[in-house]
Amino acid sequence: MRPAPFAFARPDGLADALSRLGADDDAMPIAGGQSLLVLLGLRLAGAETLVDVTRIPELCGAREADGAVVFGAATTHAMIEDGKVPDPSRGLMRRVAGRIAYRAVRNRGTIGGSLALSDPAADWCPVLIALGATYDIVSAGGARQVAAEDFADGAYSTVLEPGELIRSITVPVLQEGTRWGHAKHARKTGAFAESIAVVVKRPDGVRAALGATGSHAVLLPSVAEAVASGGDVAAAARADIAMADPDADAYRARCHLATILNAAREVCA
Amino acid sequence: MASPTSDGAPGWIGARLKRKEDERFLYAAGRYVADVRLPGLKDVAFVRSDVAHGRLLGVTKPEGADVFTLADLGPLNDLVAGPEIAEFRTSLYPPLAGDKVRFVGQPVAAVIAATRAEAEDIAAEVLVETEELGAVTDAVAALAPDAPRLHEAWADNAFIAAPVIAGDQDALAAAPVVVRRRLKMNRQATVSLEGRGVVAHYDRRYGELIVHLSTQGAHVMRRGLAEVLGLAENRIRVIAPDVGGGFGGKNRLTPEEIAVCAMALKTGQPLRWIEDRREHLIASLHAREHTYEIALHAEADGTIIGMSGDVYIDAGAYALWPTGAFMEASMAARNLTGPYKARALNLQTYTVATNKAPMGPYRGVARPGACFAIERMVDELAAELGMDPIEIRRRNLITEADLPMRTVGGLSLDTGHYPAALDMACEMIGVDKVRARQKAGEADGRVIGLGIAVYTEQSGHGTSEWMKRKARVVPGHESANVRMHPDGTVDIAVGIQNHGQGLETTLSQIAATELGLHPDAINVRYGDTATTPFGFGTFASRSIVFSGGAVAKGCREVAAKARRIGAALLQVSADDVRIEAGEIVGPAGSVSLAEVARAATLRPEFLPEGEDALLETTVSYEPADSAGVFSYGAHAVVVAVEPLTGAVDLLDYVVAEDCGTVINPLIVDGQIVGGVAQGIGTALYEEIPFDPELGQPLATTFGDYMVPCASEIPDIRIGHLVTPARVTEYGVKGMGEGGAIAPPAAVGNALADAFRQSRAQFLETPFTPRRVSDAVAAADGEGAR
């Protein structure tokens, strides 16, 4: 369980990091290393050079701007959990952060690393989709914005191109009167989830998302509709689950149903 | 909490002394095998089989690399393992694979390099060629005539098949009520915090191989190493420094350990191998995997008659030295009547070879499975008869009046009050309150269940019991060397191993009691074949009984001599002095033990006529009756279950137990909590599943192998009963394993109780959310979708 040899660079400027990543096909960004180091150790991933992104100012910390909070991609789960950065989500993001893995992992693991890895069971993906976040993606060639729900396109697969970095994540501030519900089911505390459901009910509309599917986190339109209109959430959930996770076996489908119902219950409580 | 010593003086038995050993652990100053530093030390990495079953066709070594295969290790002697029973089929387990590989993870070659990382890089380049054969992954299916054969010379895949038939067979056959079930306890790892580890080097000073080994029994491991390496025992020194947990898993000699020693001899270089967690999960010994196809026979009023059926032990590919996994089957069968007045057993047991890592002992050995089987069956019987699970237990439990008694399984239960433990557990958990809560229902839709399990724990068993088991090594005694230094302080060297049991503290308490000293004046040494007398090590809940007994005996001898010398110095008769608080006290004056010790060592001119010098003795000890002394207890647990997800939350967990006289209540409680935590692991989390066709292990990191952590373990509440044993020093009984025995049964019963209306079936551990959810759904008539 030791990684093969690799070179390590820790640039303190974004341009430097992007040019290193752009120039070298075998270079990879590393943030908290909480997923990547495990993959390297098990030799499921290999990289000639690791480019540490945690010292790049644009990727660090969070700031408020225009009715939104912009999180640097290298913001750690622990910073969010501890309220060391502004919270646009009326407590939702702090709750979610505090339930990722164990504290030791949260101390180093980053929100950007989690999104880039796109583990189907990762916590941030469904939450950021439900919150309507956008991701700011940069490369040596420029920048682009991607909506949270358009970012992942499969298990461990995203729209990120080689040489691209997530620079920041922009989360709109939830207005007064907004409520959220969140439920996660895992084999035990700190384990990756079997199902994650998030429902955010704004005065002007509802977004619901499901994580820990066979592929990637997705919106749940029928559930959102049912929550908005006071309809039958269970029926809506069944319909959405069939679309969101078509390969789910009976057990996983029950897990999804349970988390969706629990999240909806919390929103309506 | 003082109790009289042999001298009639108050002592340290029962004192709530903080553990001596904890200071170094809390300051991170413990010293483990991986902390050993030697000049020129090199690291070893193993190339392991990635197929479950195959013929080994060839191993290609990368150019210039330091790679060993079996042929390069030799010549080695065959190390025959398993019980000494003619019908037991032996399966030599070569330290590196010979003509075949028989499980994923079996060591095939070993690489030496300057660092572990470099060794792993080279290992990745070693080419292993195999011709794959069909994998055997199920112990029951393994016995089919057309199942692929692991060991070609065998007639089938069973190491041994043995009946356990005893008692009133007619009553069994005539039973009006017969409840049949198939129960399974799945395979798991032992997950000590410190994995296996070995550092071996040849030392020219004494011409010996010095082996730092993470083991539970240095002397016995030396014996095994001597046999396989063909060295004299006085040319091997095994040192077990701090050992970070063993739980049985470090009580077997494993191939990696042998290979590293053989390579150190061949190369003359100091070599190190430290097991990583992935190796631990894949290739360390595994535990627990039992299948029970059994029937509980009873009268219509719930009186248990006995048990019949088949017991399958999935023992993995090989028998590990010395005794393999053979004891699993007989212990499971003999414990299948639990603490009940059953009259008959009719069981067939099969210990089966499969393409999995070899099975070994793990805290509780076989009894967690047996307890799970009988205790789940008792609840199933209660459900069948519409009886209350507590009432049916009261009706059948062996009572104080029945003891001592020999069970139908041949266990000699000694002392205790089993129904009192049940009552205490029920009282502590608050049965009425739980029942009322169940009636009221939960606002969050969860379902509450209450489960109870009662168990006995054989401990401190010696020669007669291990002979009955045909053990290759018969741990029928334990030794202690007691040495008082000129200043009156004491070193005690013992042959057991302290790897978390707090024995430095408890043995000091015993010695302090007998020698009239403070425990701080006692130093307990162990884990080095060069400095301790022969002993078997720590396993089978034996150390406080055996080693405690040996320390008491040795200290009494030294104390008696000190009294004689002290009396002479005081010029009174030895009958008129006692030993107390570091002094030999006479009718009209006293002399310090230090003074006495000085006379016995530095100043022999003060010794009485005819008295030899030194205050030192080496003794061995075995309890008066070697059939063992039985601790016992009742566990009760309240669970809350989310029916859809199957998530199980433990709301309350209580233990009512009796381990005879308690030397140190803090340590006893710590052992119980640790055991229960591991039992909860077996009950709810820990499992190494295998791909049924390919035989690939499917939990190879902690990402897939779930261990309970602090957040999964409720506050465990403990109540004590004290019924001293009759045949041991102070009336102690062993108790290290008990905590781990009952939780799978108690949790299973709680789940069954939660869903008693739908009669959902909870017969297979661990009760993962998936299994629980599936069981609930199946009972509700919702099949797989």
Ligand SMILES: Cc1cc2nc3c(=O)[nH]c(=O)nc-3n(C[C@H](O)[C@H](O)[C@H](O)COP(=O)(O)OP(=O)(O)OC[C@H]3O[C@@H](n4cnc5c(N)ncnc54)[C@H](O)[C@@H]3O)c2cc1C
């Ligand atoms: C024991 C354990 C349990 C865990 N449990 C959970 C859990 O319950 N829920 C959960 O969500 N997560 C869990 N995780 C994962 C954890 O949250 C990781 O921290 C996270 O997934 C990756 O973040 P990181 O900063 O460590 O990324 P790294 O491991 O450093 O990198 C991960 C990947 O992202 C890439 N990357 C990193 N930063 C960027 C960037 N800015 N732009 C583009 N690519 C980038 C890397 O190249 C790599 O491919 C667990 C991890 C462990 C070790």
